[in-house]
Amino acid sequence: GENVEQHPSTLSVQEGDSAVIKCTYSDSASNYFPWYKQELGKRPQLIIDIRSNVGEKKDQRIAVTLNKTAKHFSLHITETQPEDSAVYFCAASIGGGGNKLTFGTGTQLKVEL
Amino acid sequence: DAGITQSPRHKVTETGTPVTLRCHQTENHRYMYWYRQDPGHGLRLIHYSYGVKDTDKGEVSDGYSVSRSKTEDFLLTLESATSSQTSVYFCAITGEASTEAFFGQGTRLTVV
Numbered sequence: 590g591e592n593v594e595q596h597p598s599t600l601s602v603q604e605g606d607s608a609v610i611k612c613t614y615s616d617s618a619s620n621y622f623p624w625y626k627q628e629l630g631k632r633p634q635l636i637i638d639i640r641s642n643v644g645e646k647k648d649q650r651i652a653v654t655l656n657k658t659a660k661h662f663s664l665h666i667t668e669t670q671p672e673d674s675a676v677y678f679c680a681a682s683i684g685g686g687g688n689k690l691t692f693g694t695g696t697q698l699k700v701e702l
Numbered sequence: 703d704a705g706i707t708q709s710p711r712h713k714v715t716e717t718g719t720p721v722t723l724r725c726h727q728t729e730n731h732r733y734m735y736w737y738r739q740d741p742g743h744g745l746r747l748i749h750y751s752y753g754v755k756d757t758d759k760g761e762v763s764d765g766y767s768v769s770r771s772k773t774e775d776f777l778l779t780l781e782s783a784t785s786s787q788t789s790v791y792f793c794a795i796t797g798e799a800s801t802e803a804f805f806g807q808g809t810r811l812t813v814v
Contacts, residue, residue, distance in 0.1 A: 590761065595744075621801050623801075623802070623803070631807075632792065632805040632806060632807050632808055633745070633792070633805050634805070635802050635803070638801070638802065678744055678745065682801070687733050687750070687752050687796070688733065688796045688801045688802075688803055689735070689747055689750055689760065690735075690737075690745070690747065690794075690803060691747070691761070692737075692744035692745045692746070693744055694742060694743060694744045695744050
């Protein structure tokens with residue numbers, strides 16, 4: 590089955606700096622790659638996703654890049670703010686209506702003032 | 703937020719007892735999923751459903767069973783709870799035309 594590895598497990602940045610989280614996947618059939626943000630005690634919530642026919646996608650301060658050949662994708666957060674502090678999860682799936690997600694192990698991002 | 707609720711939100715139970723967690727959705731979505739979340743493991747798929755009475759196993763299905771008798775309800779049962787099943791359980795739903803998964807608030811289960 591699919592295996593998703595995520596790095597780093599913890600990341601500390603100064604407010605205003607950029608943060609990058611990287612993931613690799615094993616199944617070349619995976620074609621949907623979402624990123625979830627989870628605040629302490631809350632549910633995971635989708636922040637951005639990308640499909641395999643796209644190399645990059647941006648939404649304000651966040652962007653995701655995908656390299657299908659190397660089977661890795663990354664989350665980029667620019668101009669980080671304290672409210673960006675949370676755990677971020679990458680995931681991969683075949684996509685479609687039945688969206689069985691395989692998650693990475695998470696990155697604890699701390700944005701320091 | 704998508705209409706998805708889990709019950710109970712917290713539960714403490716003893717080893718060997720049966721436990722059922724409920725996921726209820728008001729979105730009429732076809733697909734429903736149960737994940738467990740543990741430190742160092744992220745979220746792992748337990749079981750999923752692609753329609754009423756249609757279910758299949760996920761990555762970590764041993765010791766769990768599910769049922770879906772109505773579109774809106776997906777039940778997760780631990781037949782005989784063990785301490786290794788202490789975890790936070792999340793239900794999720796996806797619609798037919800969308801791949802975004804919406805999660806419930808989670809159920810924190812402690813098996814003592």
